[in-house]
Amino acid sequence: MCSILGIFGLQAGDDFHALRRSALERSQRQRHRGPDWSGVHQDDGAILVHERLAIVDPAGGSQPLRSADGELVLAVNGEIYNHRDLAQQLSLPYAFQSGSDCEVINALYREGGDLATWLCKLNGIFAFALWDRARQRCVIARDPIGVCPLYWGHDADGRLWVASEMKALADVCADVAPFPPGHCYDSALGSVVAMEDGGSRPALRRYYDRPWRDYAATRDVEVSKQELREAFERAVHRQLMSDVPYGVLLSGGLDSSLVAAVAARYARRRVEEDDRSEAWWPRLHSFAIGLEGSPDLAAAKIAAGALGTVHHGFTYTFEEGLDALPEVIRHIETYDVTTIRASTPMFLLARRIRAMGVKMVLSGEGSDEVFGGYLYFHKAPDAREFHAETIRKLDALHHYDCLRANKSMMAWGVEPRVPFLDTEFLDVAMRMDAKFKMARPRSDAAQDTAMPIEKAILREAFAGCLPEAILWRQKEQFSDGVGYGWIDGLKAHAEAQVSDRVFAAAASRFPVNPPQSKEAYLYRHLFEQFFPGPACAHTVPGGKSIACSSPAAIAWDTAFAGRADPSGRAVAGVHAAALA
Numbered sequence: 001m002c003s004i005l006g007i008f009g010l011q012a013g014d015d016f017h018a019l020r021r022s023a024l025e026r027s028q029r030q031r032h033r034g035p036d037w038s039g040v041h042q043d044d045g046a047i048l049v050h051e052r053l054a055i056v057d058p059a060g061g062s063q064p065l066r067s068a069d070g071e072l073v074l075a076v077n078g079e080i081y082n083h084r085d086l087a088q089q090l091s092l093p094y095a096f097q098s099g100s101d102c103e104v105i106n107a108l109y110r111e112g113g114d115l116a117t118w119l120c121k122l123n124g125i126f127a128f129a130l131w132d133r134a135r136q137r138c139v140i141a142r143d144p145i146g147v148c149p150l151y152w153g154h155d156a157d158g159r160l161w162v163a164s165e166m167k168a169l170a171d172v173c174a175d176v177a178p179f180p181p182g183h184c185y186d187s188a189l190g191s192v193v194a195m196e197d198g199g200s201r202p203a204l205r206r207y208y209d210r211p212w213r214d215y216a217a218t219r220d221v222e223v224s225k226q227e228l229r230e231a232f233e234r235a236v237h238r239q240l241m242s243d244v245p246y247g248v249l250l251s252g253g254l255d256s257s258l259v260a261a262v263a264a265r266y267a268r269r270r271v272e273e274d275d276r277s278e279a280w281w282p283r284l285h286s287f288a289i290g291l292e293g294s295p296d297l298a299a300a301k302i303a304a305g306a307l308g309t310v311h312h313g314f315t316y317t318f319e320e321g322l323d324a325l326p327e328v329i330r331h332i333e334t335y336d337v338t339t340i341r342a343s344t345p346m347f348l349l350a351r352r353i354r355a356m357g358v359k360m361v362l363s364g365e366g367s368d369e370v371f372g373g374y375l376y377f378h379k380a381p382d383a384r385e386f387h388a389e390t391i392r393k394l395d396a397l398h399h400y401d402c403l404r405a406n407k408s409m410m411a412w413g414v415e416p417r418v419p420f421l422d423t424e425f426l427d428v429a430m431r432m433d434a435k436f437k438m439a440r441p442r443s444d445a446a447q448d449t450a451m452p453i454e455k456a457i458l459r460e461a462f463a464g465c466l467p468e469a470i471l472w473r474q475k476e477q478f479s480d481g482v483g484y485g486w487i488d489g490l491k492a493h494a495e496a497q498v499s500d501r502v503f504a505a506a507a508s509r510f511p512v513n514p515p516q517s518k519e520a521y522l523y524r525h526l527f528e529q530f531f532p533g534p535a536c537a538h539t540v541p542g543g544k545s546i547a548c549s550s551p552a553a554i555a556w557d558t559a560f561a562g563r564a565d566p567s568g569r570a571v572a573g574v575h576a577a578a579l580a
Helices: 016-028 083-088 101-111 115-119 225-238 254-267 295-307 318-332 337-355 367-371 375-379 383-399 401-410 423-429 456-461 484-497 500-504 518-530 551-556 558-563
Strands: 003-008 037-042 046-052 072-080 124-132 137-142 151-154 160-163 183-186 192-194 200-202 246-249 285-290 310-315 360-362 415-417
Touching: 003 016, 003 072, 003 124, 003 137, 016 037, 016 046, 046 072, 046 124, 072 101, 083 101, 101 115, 101 124, 115 183, 225 254, 225 423, 225 456, 246 254, 254 295, 254 360, 254 367, 254 456, 285 295, 285 337, 295 310, 310 337, 318 337, 318 401, 318 484, 318 518, 337 401, 337 484, 337 518, 367 383, 367 423, 367 456, 375 551, 383 401, 383 551, 401 415, 484 518, 500 518, 551 558
Parallel strands: 246 285, 246 360, 285 310, 360 415
Antiparallel strands: 003 046, 003 160, 037 046, 072 124, 124 137, 137 183, 151 160, 192 200
16 A cells, blocks of 8 residues: 555646645655655656555556556556456456556556446555546546545646645645545546535546445345355455565454454465465464553454464553554544544554564454444344444445554554455445344354344354354454543543633534534644644534444434443443443
8 A cells, every 4th residue: 555646737837847846745745655665757737646555566566657658657555456357357458567456457447448347346445546648638536435545626726636645635725625435537527516615526426336235125135154254255365465574453353353363264374386376474463452451452362362373462551642642633634533542552553563564464444334343233223224324334434444544554654454345245245134234142042141242143154263252252442442541541631631611612613513522622623733724624524423323323222312422332231341
């Protein structure tokens, strides 16, 4: 994973030297994402800059990637896991210039055809800008879920800018905004959409849409546990694609433990010299972090012992986390309370991981959105509403967990990959009727004593792969699992820092998404120091939440409205250590 920056719409009379210098300076703000090499392309219509984190083909594959004739120029942040299959399916010959997995995008574009059709063939995580010099055409696209970040906007002269992180554009584009996942922009369409404020934005096209978004398409559809398990194993295997050392994040919860279990199995297999169907780096290292005595550190040790990983459990102090808050907010570019709570320990962990020479890790993000794993899902009134909430959560992931995992890790040049969000796996897991995902007792438990548990279908699909204490461990949000003292301490710190008088004026100070708590006010204050202005504020969604719910799910239980807090411990009667 890397960073990209592009400027499109250059014209005769522009100061090309100044624009190039500005592009390089702004790209440097993202260099933490790609510390291994820098590349730049400039012509009379566009500038593309790339900061590289070398994971595949580290000796070659530098970007921007150019076609043999020099007419196509491509800058990509991401990985295309099925690039070899796609290359073999090409109908026209293409002279690949590198071993990069991303170069297949140039080849698919050169084949022509409907843009949305070939974008849907990509199984990977990506955000890219492609420049066709001959046609003076740019194409911008982002992966279906938004695992890779991407922002865009216009400068005062109307030029279109695009970048991996908002910090590169915030002071040059007054209309900076996230580029939506699953969408593409094609300058050849030449159309714009009017905005409410009287401005305009280039027209976007949704290329990623699935029948399973509609509950009716999933009604009564069953997916066997074997099919679910095999689909996930294939997803993990695909994402082990790497030419550098990798590891796994292991909190000791169900999701990260399943990722680690599958990865460990492939890592134990001997790699034949000419067989790249297996994992590249057979000695698997796992990583966890928490306050001293945290639930996650204890559970991760049990999981790692059972799986045989080389495990590293790190501790941090509350003061170390508190000291990191400003830098964390600068990197993750949000003021969302849950995201900041969870990003801080992940940010500290990423620094440890990179210090050990690991550049890529597999993570368990996405499972709770797909299977309804957050504890508030216990209160879902029916399968239709359960399913609707999973869709709302998937649509918002790029604002929350994907943003957290990507930017916290990439702050130190560590690439996170998310097998639960693999597009082939999503088509299997999301097509099943949500009634099979709803919280229920485990099938082998005595029905008179068993308590309902979330994600039972997933747990049962992997029976025997993990210790029972891990396989059936209750959902613990990462910001809770690192130690309950972390969130409690943050609340107490904010209470001491933000006076009642200051908080009473929150809506006047921050008219866009006014902070609902003193903790939220503290984060918003720090965010504004790095990202001032209404456009930056609008990049973060608002609304109340209970245990990471969407605002719509607050209606599921009348008690939720009075207890709204993003911690899982806010779900009384479900969390084993619920807040009083």
